[in-house]
Amino acid sequence: MKICLVGYGLSNEALLKNILIKENVEISVSNNKPFSNKDIIFFENNGILYEDRHGDLLKNTDLAIISPGIPPTSLPIQIIKEKNIPYTTEIAYTWKKIKKENPQAMFIAITGTNGKSTTTKLIGHLLEDSYNIFVGGNLGTPLSNANFNKEIYVTEVSSFQLFWGNKFIPELSVLINLMPDHLDWHSSLDEYYYTKINLILKSIDNKGIGFVNSNLKSYINSNNKNLFFFGENGDYLWKNNMIETKNNINIKVENEVLSLDLYREDILAAVAVALNLDISKELIEKKIKSFKSLEHRLEYIGEYRGIKFFNDSKATNVHAAFSAYKSFKGKKYIALLSGRPKNEDMTDFLIELQNNAQKTLVFGEMANEIKKYPFFTNYIIEENLELAIRKAVSLAKKNYYIIFSPAGASYDLFKNYKERGKIFKKEVYKLMEMV
Numbered sequence: 453m454k455i456c457l458v459g460y461g462l463s464n465e466a467l468l469k470n471i472l473i474k475e476n477v478e479i480s481v482s483n484n485k486p487f488s489n490k491d492i493i494f495f496e497n498n499g500i501l502y503e504d505r506h507g508d509l510l511k512n513t514d515l516a517i518i519s520p521g522i523p524p525t526s527l528p529i530q531i532i533k534e535k536n537i538p539y540t541t542e543i544a545y546t547w548k549k550i551k552k553e554n555p556q557a558m559f560i561a562i563t564g565t566n567g568k569s570t571t572t573k574l575i576g577h578l579l580e581d582s583y584n585i586f587v588g589g590n591l592g593t594p595l596s597n598a599n600f601n602k603e604i605y606v607t608e609v610s611s612f613q614l615f616w617g618n619k620f621i622p623e624l625s626v627l628i629n630l631m632p633d634h635l636d637w638h639s640s641l642d643e644y645y646y647t648k649i650n651l652i653l654k655s656i657d658n659k660g661i662g663f664v665n666s667n668l669k670s671y672i673n674s675n676n677k678n679l680f681f682f683g684e685n686g687d688y689l690w691k692n693n694m695i696e697t698k699n700n701i702n703i704k705v706e707n708e709v710l711s712l713d714l715y716r717e718d719i720l721a722a723v724a725v726a727l728n729l730d731i732s733k734e735l736i737e738k739k740i741k742s743f744k745s746l747e748h749r750l751e752y753i754g755e756y757r758g759i760k761f762f763n764d765s766k767a768t769n770v771h772a773a774f775s776a777y778k779s780f781k782g783k784k785y786i787a788l789l790s791g792r793p794k795n796e797d798m799t800d801f802l803i804e805l806q807n808n809a810q811k812t813l814v815f816g817e818m819a820n821e822i823k824k825y826p827f828f829t830n831y832i833i834e835e836n837l838e839l840a841i842r843k844a845v846s847l848a849k850k851n852y853y854i855i856f857s858p859a860g861a862s863y864d865l866f867k868n869y870k871e872r873g874k875i876f877k878k879e880v881y882k883l884m885e886m887v
Contacts, residue, residue, distance in 0.1 A: 454480065460481050463596070480501040482503050543617055559624070579604060665686075770797075817864040
């Protein structure tokens with residue numbers, strides 16, 4: 453059998469080196485750019501064919517394993533469709549292998565527009581004392597890095613992974629929220645939403661369990677007894693820093709970060725999963741206390757002259773940033789926006805900042821986007837991140853918050869959101885060293 457890896461990013465490289473190379477198959481790699489010398493040496497030492505332009509290796513394969521980010525309109529997808537080549541993704545291929553060797557393994561898949569990584573990490577944190585688990589997927593560690601002997605695989609899955617790997621059926625699925633995103637990749641908003649909703653439907657149609665944000669009830673027309681809702685009028689509710697269930701189990705949330713509005717959906721979903729896997733109330737409360745937020749996700753950096761800094765560089769769309777800033781309503785804060793816009797309606801978001809931020813500093817491509825909203829006047833445009841921080845500090849007073857939740861993709865000025873966040877932190881640390 454011939455298998456062709458289409459694209460050679462993190463997940464396909466892991467799949468090749470951890471799984472495919474051990475199988476009795478003919479492997480090739482088809483890319484749209486030159487490979488590194490290190491990659492070429494590895495390919496040639498292991499008899500792996502490769503091409504840096506999509507061509508004959510892809511055209512003549514029996515199965516294509518598509519890197520998630522490859523868009524449906526790209527050349528390799530045209531070839532795959534024209535040649536009617538079966539396709540999948542690293543996460544779906546690995547899932548099938550694990551289930552064949554370890555059929556009792558449970559897969560938990562977490563998707564949504566925002567909060568996937570935090571919810572995935574939090575579920576793993578709640579389960580780690582009770583089960584032998586793997587935590588990864590789109591979170592950063594490919595599933596193909598996992599050992600095949602785990603009891604539970606907690607996996608974050610993106611719309612891209614679900615779109616190309618539609619045969620992936622986890623025992624338990626979580627849909628945190630849905631907001632417009634990735635409309636430069638998906639053909640429509642309906643396609644983007646359906647890709648994620650379909651994950652829930654596949655789980656419950658195959659005797660699994662689905663957990664869905666209650667504000668998405670209208671999207672899922674099902675009375676399946678294994679479908680549960682969290683949030684307002686749902687099976688799991690937030691009330692006075694406590695999670696209440698219809699089974700009269702009340703979970704205290706004693707964690708300053710997780711008590712923020714930004715994390716409301718994440719913690720409801722995670723606790724719902726933990727309770728359904730028989731984690732005790734006492735252990736859940738203990739683990740909630742010890743949980744620390746992800747880097748670049750409303751991450752507390754430190755304090756300078758009574759001003760507190762938060763890094764939320766992972767907020768690459770309006771919905772994520774909106775949730776972050778709403779968490780500081782009633783407090784005095786200065787907002788920092790930047791990045792490449794994603795063709796989203798920013799009206800409600802900018803009304804929030806107009807009414808509640810002391811000032812908004814804007815840089816990068818986002819500066820042109822906000823000019824489309826003439827009602828929004830409470831802002832200053834700066835040339836770059838460093839100057840925006842300096843300006844924010846000059847405007848801030850004691851007990852102010854400076855929040856970097858950009859609302860746009862990082863690619864206008866940075867390699868990725870991680871680099872953007874690290875530079876923000878570096879500049880803040882420089883300030884703190886001056887005290």
